[in-house]
Amino acid sequence: MYTVEAMSCLFCKIVEGSIPSTAVFQDDRVYAFADINPQAPVHVLIVPREHIASLDETDASQRALLGHLLGAAAEIARTKKLGKGYRVVVNIGPDGGQTVDHLHLHLLGGRAMTWPPG
Ligand code: 5GP
Ligand code: ZN
Numbered sequence: 195m196y197t198v199e200a201m202s203c204l205f206c207k208i209v210e211g212s213i214p215s216t217a218v219f220q221d222d223r224v225y226a227f228a229d230i231n232p233q234a235p236v237h238v239l240i241v242p243r244e245h246i247a248s249l250d251e252t253d254a255s256q257r258a259l260l261g262h263l264l265g266a267a268a269e270i271a272r273t274k275k276l277g278k279g280y281r282v283v284v285n286i287g288p289d290g291g292q293t294v295d296h297l298h299l300h301l302l303g304g305r306a307m308t309w310p311p312g
């Protein structure tokens with residue numbers, strides 16, 4: 195069952211395979227793929243298979259899924275040998291810099307990061 199919102203969602207289309215992507219990791223709840231415009235040598239997007247517009251749209255019933263997304267990021271980082279460190283980012287809403295309205299984690303690594311972010 196798809197909502198109208200999900201039918202027009204770029205990342206839902208990537209999850210279902212109608213828009214191609216380079217898969218990095220997947221299981222029953224999560225799909226991870228290479229960012230099309232990488233900001234670091236490793237730049238992976240980790241998304242829930244179900245359509246959730248943003249972190250701000252989640253509630254207590256989705257906390258296990260949120261933990262699962264974060265755990266997937268750590269697992270991918272280990273696979274990518276990012277032992278020196280990496281960054282996990284979630285952009286939320288216009289001020290947070292979110293451009294795709296389907297919850298996603300950015301996993302960035304392979305170079306030293308700077309702080310604060312822009
Ligand atoms: P946001 O700005 O919403 O946090 O991040 C959206 C990310 O999605 C950006 O880093 C952007 O490069 C990536 N992106 C946008 N369109 C596509 C696409 O069609 N394929 C892939 N693999 N990444 C995309
Ligand atoms: Zn979606």
